[in-house]
Amino acid sequence: MSDRRPVITATDVSKRFVAHGRKATQLKERFVQSAKGKSSGATEFWALEHVNVVVGEGETVGLIGPNGAGKSTLLKILAGILRPTTGHVDVQGRIASLLELGAGFNGELTGRENVYLNAALLGLARKEVDRLFDSILDFSEQGPRIDDPVKHYSSGEYVKLAFAIAVHVDPDILLVDEVLAVGDEAFARKCLAKISEFQQAGKTILFVTHALHLVEQLCTRGIVVDHGKVQYDGDPAFAVGTLRKILGTDRPVGAPAEPESLGGMVVVDAVASTSPGGAPAARVDPGQSLHVRVEVEVQAGVGMVEGEVHVVVMGAGDIPVLVLRTPPDQRVPAVPGRFTVDLELAEMPPLVGAFILGVSVIDPASERPITARRFDQTFWVLDGPRGALLHLPTTARVLT
Amino acid sequence: MASSAVSHAGDRAALARSRAAAQSRIRWELLSQLIRKDLKVKYQGSAIGFAWSLANPLIQMAIYYVIFTQVFKNGIPDYAVYLMAGLLPFTCFSQGVSGASGSVVGSAGLVKKVSFPRLVLPLSAVGFAAVQFLLQFTLLLAIVLLTTPGKFGFQTLLLVPAFALLLAFTTSLGVLVSALNVRWRDTSHFVEIAMLVWFWANPILYPAWQVKDTLDQHGAFWAYFLNPMATVVSTFERAVYQDAYYTDRLGQRRLILVDPGYLYYFRNLAIGFVITGLLLLLARTVFNRLQADFAEEL
DSSP states (O other), X not given: OOSSOEEEEEEEEEEEEEEXXXXXXXXXXXXXXXXXXXXTTEEEEEEEEEEEEEEETTOEEEEEOSTTSSHHHXXXXXXTSXXXXXXXXXXXXXXXXXXXXXXXXXXXXXXXXXXHHHHHHTTOOHHHHHHHHHHXXXXXXXXXGGGSBGGGSOHHHXXXXXXXXXHHSOOSEEEEESOTTSSOHHHHHHHHHHHHHHHHTTOEEEEEOSOHHHHHHHOXXXXXXXXXXXXXXXXXXXXXXXXXXXXXXXXXTTOOSSOOOSSSEEEEEEEEEXXXXXXXXSBOOTTSOEXXXXXXXXXXXXXXXXXXXXXXXXXXXXXXXXXXXXXXXXXXXXXXXXXXXXXXXXXXXXXXXXXXXXXXXXXXXXXXXXXXXXXXXXXXSBOOOSSOSBOOOOOOOOOO | OXXXXXXXXXXXXXXXXXXXXXXXXXXXXXXXXXXXXXXXXXXXXXSSTTHHHHHHHHHHHHHHHIIIIIISOOOOTTHHHHHHXXXXXXXXXXXXXXXXXXXXXXXXXXXXXXXXXXXXXXXXXHHHHHXXXXXXXXXXXXXXXXXXXXXXXXXXXXXXXXXXXXXXXXXXHHHHHHHHHHHOTHHHHHHHHHHHHHXXXXXXXXXXXXXXXXXXXTTOHHHHTTSHHHHHXXXXXXXXXXXXXXXXXXXXXXXXXXXXXXXXXXXXXXXHXXXXXHXXXXXXHHHHHHHTTHHHHO
């Protein structure tokens, strides 16, 4: 998976939870339960099954999956909080885990006292905290409120302080569980900046999130977990596509699982390739032509005269980048049957990133979309520097 | 070039390993932070703060003093000093063990969300009790020293091994019950009741001869000191209480202390340390076995 030095190695990790109807923590209940036989009222549940993950130094891994898929359990096992039922975990380096922000905070203590306590929990000596304190205070934006008891803090302030501590303990590995979403936008940006700073310093980051655009933006790798198993491990854009397929969000909101249409036209398939009717492309270079073959089925009793096919090339976060559309003389006729439409973009612009297709059929008379569908096939244009959508040559001159 | 890059990578790996190890070690840093937190949280917002920790043993001592000198007239001279010598260490023990028994369960939020050496939880509970004890004892010792300076001599040095045994035994039992209480919540209730009974198994209120005479008839007085707390209490008494004998109401000359000499105490301390050592081994084994599932059980 990676030729880098592995810092986290999880080998065949499985985790079983035993859920009692009510947990038997009292001696009497234990006796009663063991007398009835162990299985009474207890249901076994495998949160993780045979998970193998090797994370190399400097990787930024997005751990994604539906709710209850086992992501947080995996993170807790990697953090050493839960013990795997079978398999084992090897971690090299100092871990800072933000599984719940402010988990180590005591409401009665002031922010300042909590900084010292929390940092000690994360493995810092008092002297080190003394040295870092101003920087932590600055990052957390608390100012004089640092000497108020944290029970008076808002949840946003809590998060800011906790995140400030976690990033200042100089961890080698940062584990984050869905917590960055709490702060305001300015703070969220600061966190993202801190994360890219970490990436540049060669630190390893693993985070669980439901913000899929973050995975595409930040991660070098995406792992999809569902039903306790790793479903996909690799390119973040593909990981996001895989998860959307699992979640059913690869279709527009409200669209049914089976393609259906208002006007009797349905998009059956769409393939992007570099030649007319060619194999699905994983890569389309700038300057190359893009060919999209769309299969449209026209049902009996179609309620319109003709259909215009739109193919939208979408980037990270489903941003529409390009639209390919059929000209007025090449529309799909209202004749029941199956039609193949070839669309061509003569020259791919120098886009940066991974892209997917969204295909819709429009009724030209009313300009209303009749049917729309997303496709998972992901292709790269330029695997270049992230953060911009277009890669254009620039010239510059330094003037004295 | 290449070789330096390799050694650099090796350095990083070594650094990462040592850091991982440092994170799982018990650090005094963390322990003292937790004890400080407990003290702060407990006495924050109260007007006289730490003085409250003195109020409890003082009131207890006053009650026992009145009952045993005025109502029962036991005739022990300087009974307050005798009381203090046994009552304070036992209070430290019972508070330390009770505190430790609830320490892991009470920090459920922390245990479930943060990775840190769990052993610091019972240790900080014991440390909290020990800090309170040291402050109480120092203050009361100072008062006694000022009012009756004649009570002190070389035997006062016995305080050192006695305190060491108190701390070691409280820690061992505390660690054991803290882990057991996660699995069986009955443990902390049991500990509370056990402490009430245990209190009377030590010569705190009564002079040792009262049990010695009875047990000696069966040749069983040795069993009394299988309880390391009886050793702790009697050694503390030997250390700060000068009069070995008194005359009771019937005019009989009675031994107040367990033994008027010193050797006897060293023998008991040795027994106490051996028992504590065995208990510590057991506690460590149990704690290590159970701690991996703490986050799940809570």
